[in-house]
Amino acid sequence: MLKIAYSPIYKYELPEGHRFPMIKYELLPEQLLYEGTVREANFFHPTPLPEEVALRAHTKTYWDKLHQLTLTPSEERAIGFPINEKFVWRGRHIAHGTLQGALFALEYGCAMNIAGGTHHAYADHGEGYCCFNDQAVAARYLLDQRLAERILIVDLDVHQGNGTAHIFREEPRVFTFSMHGARNYPLRKEESSLDIPLPDGLSDRPYLQRLRAELPRLFDEFQPDFVFYQSGVDILESDRLGRLSVSRAGCRERDRIVFDLCRRHRTPVVACMGGGYSERIADIVEAHANTFRVAQDLFF
Numbered sequence: 465m466l467k468i469a470y471s472p473i474y475k476y477e478l479p480e481g482h483r484f485p486m487i488k489y490e491l492l493p494e495q496l497l498y499e500g501t502v503r504e505a506n507f508f509h510p511t512p513l514p515e516e517v518a519l520r521a522h523t524k525t526y527w528d529k530l531h532q533l534t535l536t537p538s539e540e541r542a543i544g545f546p547i548n549e550k551f552v553w554r555g556r557h558i559a560h561g562t563l564q565g566a567l568f569a570l571e572y573g574c575a576m577n578i579a580g581g582t583h584h585a586y587a588d589h590g591e592g593y594c595c596f597n598d599q600a601v602a603a604r605y606l607l608d609q610r611l612a613e614r615i616l617i618v619d620l621d622v623h624q625g626n627g628t629a630h631i632f633r634e635e636p637r638v639f640t641f642s643m644h645g646a647r648n649y650p651l652r653k654e655e656s657s658l659d660i661p662l663p664d665g666l667s668d669r670p671y672l673q674r675l676r677a678e679l680p681r682l683f684d685e686f687q688p689d690f691v692f693y694q695s696g697v698d699i700l701e702s703d704r705l706g707r708l709s710v711s712r713a714g715c716r717e718r719d720r721i722v723f724d725l726c727r728r729h730r731t732p733v734v735a736c737m738g739g740g741y742s743e744r745i746a747d748i749v750e751a752h753a754n755t756f757r758v759a760q761d762l763f764f
Contacts, residue, residue, distance in 0.1 A: 465505070465506060465572055465764065466502065466506050466572070466574060466575070466576065466756075466759060466760050466763065466764050467506060467507075467508055467565060467568035467569075467572060467575045467576070468493070468496075468502065468506050468507050468508070468565075468575070468576045468577070468578060468756070469507075469508060469509075469510045469558075469561025469562065469564060469565050469575075469576070469577040469578060469579075469580070470489075470493050470507050470508075470509065470561070470577075470578040470579075471509050471510060471557045471561070472490075473550070473553065473554050473557050474489035474490075474554065474557070474558065474578060474579045475487065475489045475490045476545075476550065476551060476554050478545065478546075484544075484545075484593060484741075485740065485741065485745055485748055487745060488740065488745060488748050488749055488752065489578055489579055491745065491749045492578055492737075492749050492752050492753060493507065493578055495749055495750075495753050496753060496756055499753075501753070501756055501757055501760055502756065502760065508564065508568075510557050510558075510560040510561035510564050511557070511560055511564075512553060512556040512557055512560060513555075513556040513557070513559045513560035513563070513596065513601065514560075515527060517560075517563065517601060517605055518556070518559065518596060518601060520601060520604035520605060520608060521587060521596075521597055521600040521601040521603075521604045521631055522585075522587050522588070522596060522597070522601070523587050523588045525588065526587070526588045526589060526590075530547070530552045530555075530595065531552060533547060533548065533549070533552075535547055539589055539590070542589060542590065542591045542592075543590040543591060543592075543593065543594070543595065544591075544592060544593050545593060545595075551595065552595065554595075555582070555595030555596045556596065558577070558579045558580050558582065558596070558598055559580070559582070559596040559597075559598035559601050559602075561577045561578075561579070561580060561598070562577050562580045562598035562599060562601070562602045562692075562734060562736055563598070563601060563602040563605055565577050565602075565734045566602045566605070566606060566611075566690070566692075566732075566734050567611075569690075569732035569733060569734045570611060570690075570732050572763070572764075573726075573727070573730075573732055573733075573763050574723070574726070574727075574732070574733050574734075574735070574759050574762075574763040574764075575733075575734050575735075576734070576735050576736075576755070576756060576759060577598070577734065577735070577736045577737065578737060579736070579737055580598045580599070580736030580737060580738075581598070581599065581619075581621060581694040581695070581696060581736035581737055581738030581739075582594035582595065582596060582597055582598050582599075582627075582736075583597065583599065583619055583621065583623075583625035583626070583627055583628045583694055583738070584597075584623070584625070584626060584627045584650070585597035585600075585627045586626075586627040586630055586631065587630070587631055591626070591627065591650070592623065592649060592650065594627065597627050597628060597631060598736060599617055599628060599692040599694065599734075599736060600627070600628055600631045600632070602692065602734070603615045603617065603632075603638055603690075603692060606690055607637055607638075611690075612689050612690035613637060613689055614637055614638075614639070614686060614687060614688045614689050614690075615637060615638045615639070615688060615689075615690045615691070615692065616638075616639045616641065616682060616683075616686055616688035616690070616691045616692075616731075617632075617638065617639070617640045617641065617691075617692045617694070618641050618679065618691060618692070618693045618694065618722055619640065619641060619642040619643070619644070619656075619694040620643050620675075620693070620694060620695060620696065620699070620718060620722070621644065621694050621695075621696030621698060621699075621738040621739050622644055622645045622648055622696060622698040622699045622703070622705070622706040622707070622708055622739065623644055623645070623648055623649050623650065623696070623698070623739065624642045624644040624648075624650060624653050624654070624656070624659065625640065625642045625644075625656065625694060626650050626652075626653060626654040627654075628640055628642075628656075629642065629654035629655060629656040629657075629659075630654045632657075633654070633655065638657075639657045639658070639682065639686045639688065640656040640657045640658075641656065641657060641658045641660075641678070641679070641682060642656040642658070642659050642660070643659075643660040643662065643674065643675065643678070644659070644660070644661065644662065645661070645662055645664065645706065645707050645708060646661030646662055646663060646664075647663075647664055647707065648705070648706070648707055649705075658678070658682070660674060660678060662674070662708065664707045664708070665707070665708065665709050666708050666709060666710070667701075667708075667709045667710065667711075667714070668709075668710055668711050668713070668714030668717075671699070671708070671710050671714060671718070672714060672717055672718065672721070675718060675721055676721060679721065679722065679725060680725060683725055683729050683731070688729075688731055689731060689732075690731065690732050690733075691722075691726050691731050691732070691733040691734075692733070692734055692736070693722050693723075693726075693733055693734065693735040693736070694736055694738045695718075695719060695722075695735050695736065695737060695738055695752075695755045696737070696738025696739040696740060697715055697737075697738070697739070697740040697742075697748060697751035697752055697755075698738070698739040698740050698741055699715060699718075700712065700715060700740070700742055700747065700751060702742040702743065702744065702747045703740065703741050703742050704741045704742065704743060705739075705741045706741070712747070712750060712751050712754070715751050715754065716751075716754040716755075716757075716758060719735075719754060719755045719758045719759075720758050720762070722735075723735075723758055723759055723762045723763070724762060727762050727763060735755060735759060737752050737755070740752060
């Protein structure tokens with residue numbers, strides 16, 4: 465069964481002026497249920513991430529600043545959201561959803577998180593709408609518990625996974641692969657295990673050609689026994705921030721390539737939704753829904 469992490473706390477109320485499409489976290493599960501792609505039984509509601517687990521990837525100082533609401537104004541600006549108790553608890557639920565999803569993936573082959581993919585969070589600070597780095601926390605947990613020995617993080621959000629790359633910069637058991645817009649955020653990139661910077665305006669064919677040229681080789685050479693997939697849909701041509709020109713069909717084919725490789729190599733995978741900033745919320749929800757549809761078709 466495809467297990468999906470979701471909690472109502474994912475939909476965070478932002479002050480006037482913020483344009484992050486939080487409503488997608490409410491609309492996406494509704495759409496999947498309405499069309500019959502999943503049933504209520506597919507969803508699980510993650511509990512908050514325990515402190516001792518969070519500290520596998522984050523510093524105690526950062527944890528305390530978040531929970532005591534003592535981040536400096538510049539640290540809050542770097543995250544981009546107003547920091548309050550609900551925002552911190554939201555981040556803990558999302559991060560634990562990815563970890564709990566990883567345990568389900570070990571059992572069923574694939575699991576999903578309606579949110580997650582918060583790849584701009586570093587060990588000691590947050591950036592780019594990201595509070596806790598959910599995939600880093602989950603990867604550390606799997607390694608520490610000896611549930612995985614070689615983890616591949618496939619980050620196909622349009623923005624480089626800078627926080628993830630920095631956290632695992634000296635960890636040979638984790639391979640970070642980021643295929644992202646070369647001129648997009650963050651301005652200063654970190655060094656992933658493999659970075660594929662893409663030019664503005666890149667369309668379906670060259671995007672998919674590049675992915676097909678790189679990803680199968682990583683499976684053959686690194687031989688991961690677990691995969692985390694950051695499946696941001698901000699690569700779409702309709703995205704306000706993405707600057708690429710990938711169609712919805714191209715984005716769906718990207719998902720199929722990743723999931724099919726995991727299935728054929730019998731490698732458990734957790735997919736997290738990442739970014740998506742198209743003007744029409746329907747474009748965002750439909751592209752995210754495709755990720756779930758492909759996973760359901762291939763694995764179940």
